[in-house]
Amino acid sequence: MRLPIKSACVDESRGETTYGRREFLQAGAFGVAGAVVAGGPLNTPDGSAEVLAREAEAKASATHGGGRAWPDRPEGWWRHQDAVLPPSEAPAQELREVELDIQIIKHEIVPGYSFHVLAFNGQVPGPELRFREGEWVKVYFTNRTELMHTIHWHGVDLQYENDGVPYTTQHPVMPNATFEYTFQAIPAGTRLYHCHFGTPLHMQHAMHGALIIEPERDPIKEEFGYTRDYTLVLESFATNDARDDLNFMLERMKQRMWLMKEGALDEETLAVFESKETFLAAIDRGWDPPYLPNRNQKRERAAQNYNFFAINGKAYPLTAPIMIRRGETIRVRLINGGGLTHHMHLHGHQFWQVAEDGNVLSSPLQINTISVGPGKTADIIIEGYNPGYWTFHDHDTSRVTNNGMYPGGMLTMLVYEEMDDYDGYHPKIALDE
Amino acid sequence: MKERSGFSSGGGKRVWLAHIAAWLLCMMPSPTMGQESSARLTLAGTGMVSLNLNRSIDQDSEAEASNQSIVSDFSDSFLLLRLDRQLYTNHRAGMLLGFVFPDAETDLGEVFYNQINVFYDTRAFRGTLGRTRLENFALEFPTLREEDLLEYAFVLNGFSNADNSEFSRYGNVARAELFGSGGRFHARGQASNWTVTDVAGERLNDFEVNSTSGFLGYRLPQGIRYSGVIREAGIGFHSQKVDLPGGNWLTGFSAGLAINLSRNPLRNVELRGQVIHSRGIDAGAPVDAVATTLGTPLGRALSRSTALVASLRLLRRPYQLDRLQVATTVGYKTFSGVDASRFTVVPNVFFQLGQGVDLGVQYQYESLSGSLVELLGLRRSHSIKFVLVFSFQSMFNDYFGDRDDILNLEHGYIS
Numbered sequence: 005m006r007l008p009i010k011s012a013c014v015d016e017s018r019g020e021t022t023y024g025r026r027e028f029l030q031a032g033a034f035g036v037a038g039a040v041v042a043g044g045p046l047n048t049p050d051g052s053a054e055v056l057a058r059e060a061e062a063k064a065s066a067t068h069g070g071g072r073a074w075p076d077r078p079e080g081w082w083r084h085q086d087a088v089l090p091p092s093e094a095p096a097q098e099l100r101e102v103e104l105d106i107q108i109i110k111h112e113i114v115p116g117y118s119f120h121v122l123a124f125n126g127q128v129p130g131p132e133l134r135f136r137e138g139e140w141v142k143v144y145f146t147n148r149t150e151l152m153h154t155i156h157w158h159g160v161d162l163q164y165e166n167d168g169v170p171y172t173t174q175h176p177v178m179p180n181a182t183f184e185y186t187f188q189a190i191p192a193g194t195r196l197y198h199c200h201f202g203t204p205l206h207m208q209h210a211m212h213g214a215l216i217i218e219p220e221r222d223p224i225k226e227e228f229g230y231t232r233d234y235t236l237v238l239e240s241f242a243t244n245d246a247r248d249d250l251n252f253m254l255e256r257m258k259q260r261m262w263l264m265k266e267g268a269l270d271e272e273t274l275a276v277f278e279s280k281e282t283f284l285a286a287i288d289r290g291w292d293p294p295y296l297p298n299r300n301q302k303r304e305r306a307a308q309n310y311n312f313f314a315i316n317g318k319a320y321p322l323t324a325p326i327m328i329r330r331g332e333t334i335r336v337r338l339i340n341g342g343g344l345t346h347h348m349h350l351h352g353h354q355f356w357q358v359a360e361d362g363n364v365l366s367s368p369l370q371i372n373t374i375s376v377g378p379g380k381t382a383d384i385i386i387e388g389y390n391p392g393y394w395t396f397h398d399h400d401t402s403r404v405t406n407n408g409m410y411p412g413g414m415l416t417m418l419v420y421e422e423m424d425d426y427d428g429y430h431p432k433i434a435l436d437e
Numbered sequence: 438m439k440e441r442s443g444f445s446s447g448g449g450k451r452v453w454l455a456h457i458a459a460w461l462l463c464m465m466p467s468p469t470m471g472q473e474s475s476a477r478l479t480l481a482g483t484g485m486v487s488l489n490l491n492r493s494i495d496q497d498s499e500a501e502a503s504n505q506s507i508v509s510d511f512s513d514s515f516l517l518l519r520l521d522r523q524l525y526t527n528h529r530a531g532m533l534l535g536f537v538f539p540d541a542e543t544d545l546g547e548v549f550y551n552q553i554n555v556f557y558d559t560r561a562f563r564g565t566l567g568r569t570r571l572e573n574f575a576l577e578f579p580t581l582r583e584e585d586l587l588e589y590a591f592v593l594n595g596f597s598n599a600d601n602s603e604f605s606r607y608g609n610v611a612r613a614e615l616f617g618s619g620g621r622f623h624a625r626g627q628a629s630n631w632t633v634t635d636v637a638g639e640r641l642n643d644f645e646v647n648s649t650s651g652f653l654g655y656r657l658p659q660g661i662r663y664s665g666v667i668r669e670a671g672i673g674f675h676s677q678k679v680d681l682p683g684g685n686w687l688t689g690f691s692a693g694l695a696i697n698l699s700r701n702p703l704r705n706v707e708l709r710g711q712v713i714h715s716r717g718i719d720a721g722a723p724v725d726a727v728a729t730t731l732g733t734p735l736g737r738a739l740s741r742s743t744a745l746v747a748s749l750r751l752l753r754r755p756y757q758l759d760r761l762q763v764a765t766t767v768g769y770k771t772f773s774g775v776d777a778s779r780f781t782v783v784p785n786v787f788f789q790l791g792q793g794v795d796l797g798v799q800y801q802y803e804s805l806s807g808s809l810v811e812l813l814g815l816r817r818s819h820s821i822k823f824v825l826v827f828s829f830q831s832m833f834n835d836y837f838g839d840r841d842d843i844l845n846l847e848h849g850y851i852s
Binding site for chain 2: 254255256268272292
């Protein structure tokens, strides 16, 4: 069987709707500009000029009918809640309880190459957590390593003592200890969780995971009617630096644990002070802070030497493909758990960016390459209008490598399920170009 | 000095080192094959210059005739280069190339190449071939230079009459080591060639295997060195095939134990002790006079003796960084069958000015008794050494872990 590709397929699955969307975007942009210029500086109790412009844009898009506007949303939908509820307000009977732990494991990113990582529940990335918007959640986090950790709920509006920033909102979670995080899952969107202790090492190797908060009414679902929902956690690893750092930190931490047990761990050894005054007093006493060159043990490098890149813990060719059927619409949530910006490019398709940092965009944006910076998330909608095998990869192709060998790393494929029956060219596994 | 034969005494003598090296070369791919992956490179070195104030008192106790000298001493400074890489099998192999600056009085020249070897490493095995340390002791002790305790802390070279420490510390070895528990336990066996000299101490071109040794040891890996009470322990034997009328084999035994008296990583207190017993050769046999007198390095090496060394070391490590070391090492050696013994005490203090830069002072007192006084022309000696030490170790292209990394020890070994 030969599948029609290219133009015939475009006719079938894109049709006028897609074309109209482009028209809408042009018209909408002019409309927004017009509103801002005509109205001059806007000042309302509800928000800034930017917010109003977003509203005007939404209205304009509805007026211009050729594209898709978001479904009607309640008045003031963009406003944040006046106050975030403290955990004491959590209804005990309706708490959703989750157990997470952290372990050091050997992780095989591609066959033949393993390295040690910090893994939530022994997985890379950590398990995907999905909550309903507004749901109360209690997470029991157990530290099964000899290092200190926390969990930061990135992009969640919660009471600050559950935000997971060591020495700022809580003491770090000590080895063999369990910490309970309680928060209400708001706002909806694609978010992430990660360790906030020793973040350059812990978060990037690989203490991160997807946190999806599902709204009761999802404007993206309503508008695009997607049938499958994929999560792609983008990861960059500096495995040699991480090995060095982990060994160093484990050695140091073992000693600190002994001191702690003996009640002999002081603030100067820990380099944690009660206040700026006590820190400055220590400096006056001759204490050398750890950032000084004379104490800068094992920290000669200014930047990490990244050598492996992954999607959901695996590098090409072990990355899982994104499956789609002709005529199907799918949602892909991109979450950057690493320390580099990734420019994800999809071949053969224009996709819609519909959300950034978990928050729905004022209007969808049609692009084929999307940049996702560290800690950022982006939601895209892919329409199945062009059957084939389509690579989806970081267009900084130095990250499409395994230990410097191209291709590899942050590379996956959009695969049409119909292609099994196609007698044309099928992808091979290439490892050395 | 009698010419000594190697293990292959019959027929033509094999130059074993050359044979094995040639075999290894045949097994290795040509360096021109394919694109070369970079080796991991470790560069290490120590520059150590001391100002030594020496005072020795000869045997005439009534007159207390003494000699005094002030010398600057950069001996034991060294530079070391290690290159290793991962193999197709995920084992590792590498080479070590290093030299040390010997004592000026040794006639060894400006530098002595103490490390020229290749090694093959797996999780549980290490093979070493070439010149390196003889490992003829159970423990190391906290003195400024190893030679400070040469007569007490090492099995001495029964083939050399040279007045240097290098010939008793380094030699050509074929060594196999087995490791268990991530390097905590190890068993070592080696065949080696200890440097052979003539009576005048001139090195002879004799590279045949002339000794064997075996050792069983326990050691806390460096990364967890304060995590247990027993830090190091080991027992071993060292046999030198001297082929003298008094005996074919000169065999010594070593045993040592190091314990953390305090496991406090900020104020570590460590005690270590070692005993070395040399069975000697039969001094009553009609052997070369040199071999029977304690007045020569060879004579002392061939004599039946027992040496004890103990040290107490206090290490102050504010913020988990080494800052101050105060140590005292005591050594005692007695020779059997004759009235001869020696005793030394070596206290020292080192203050770390910055990472790898130590300012220190060491005092050493040594007292000889019995026939040693007359034979060596020395009753007591004092020395004070003021020293500045600069040491470093840098690793480049670090792309694999080591056997005793904490990650490999405790979280699964990655080959």
